[in-house]
Amino acid sequence: xxxxxxxRFRIADYINTGTASAPVWSFCGAGFNTLDENPKAQVDMxxxxxxxxATATVKSYQTTFPFDTDLMSNDAAxxxxxxxxxxxxxxxxxETEYVRAELFETAVGNKxxxxxxxxxxxxxxxxxxxxxxxxxxxxxxxxxxxVDGTFDTVQKKFETNA
Numbered sequence: 001x002x003x004x005x006x007x008r009f010r011i012a013d014y015i016n017t018g019t020a021s022a023p024v025w026s027f028c029g030a031g032f033n034t035l036d037e038n039p040k041a042q043v044d045m046x047x048x049x050x051x052x053x054a055t056a057t058v059k060s061y062q063t064t065f066p067f068d069t070d071l072m073s074n075d076a077a078x079x080x081x082x083x084x085x086x087x088x089x090x091x092x093x094x095e096t097e098y099v100r101a102e103l104f105e106t107a108v109g110n111k112x113x114x115x116x117x118x119x120x121x122x123x124x125x126x127x128x129x130x131x132x133x134x135x136x137x138x139x140x141x142x143x144x145x146x147v148d149g150t151f152d153t154v155q156k157k158f159e160t161n162a
Contacts, residue, residue, distance in 0.1 A: 010104040012112075012153065015077040016097035025099060025156040026076040033068045033135075037100070040064060063142035065098065065119070071126070071134040082136050085123025095120050098140050099158050101151040114151035116158050118143040 013035050018024030028035055040062040047054045069078045084094050101114040119140040128134035149160040 006104045010102070012101040012103050012151075014099040014101070014151070014156070015080055016099075017076040017080045020097065023097065023158070024076070025151075025158070026080070028067075028077045031070045031072040031075045031078050033070065035065060035067045038064045038066065061142070063117070063146075065100075065117075065140035065142075066138070067140065068135060068137045071128075071136050078136065081121055081123060081138065082126070084121045085126055085136065085138065089121075094122075095143060099151050101153065103153075108150070109152070110154040111150040111152045111159070114149055114158060115146040116149060116160075117146045 013028035013032070014025040015028060016023045017026040041058045042060040042062060044057045044059045045054045046057070067081070069081065071082055072078050080096065083089075096119060098117045098119045099114050100117070101112045103112055105113045117140070120143055121138065122141055123136060123138040125137045126134060127137075147160055149158055151158050
């Protein structure tokens with residue numbers, strides 16, 4: 001039987017480096033060492049009087065996307081993250097949109113299943129020793145619920161599922 005594991009390159013990530021009304025979707029590729037997804041399910045535990053063990057109910061999620069990048073001065077996505085940390089932006093100024101497209105799923109034309117998240121950018125470090133590349137690291141923290149849709153990898157456009 002064939003091995004159907006999904007390699008990391010089959011998930012494409014894009015950060016909006018434009019505005020919400022005029023998005024510019026910049027690919028998170030070269031320069032990104034990691035960009036993971038941690039759903040962090042929030043669980044409500046309860047032990048009923050007739051049970052010896054607790055019952056767990058998932059009540060919400062606190063999704064984060066930890067990232068580690070090499071600072072590349074010509075990469076728009078990395079510069080967006082760096083700029084938020086460098087300028088110590090807060091509130092809405094530290095937020096953007098983020099799309100995660102599943103290239104391992106069947107495409108219709110160039111459109112792949114995708115989710116769009118509003119995220120707050122938490123830059124936790126900008127570091128580099130002498131002779132080394134500067135790293136920018138942190139988390140994209142989900143703000144509210146994601147939107148399910150498709151992402152056109154050629155036109156670089158997200159469309160919401162109707």
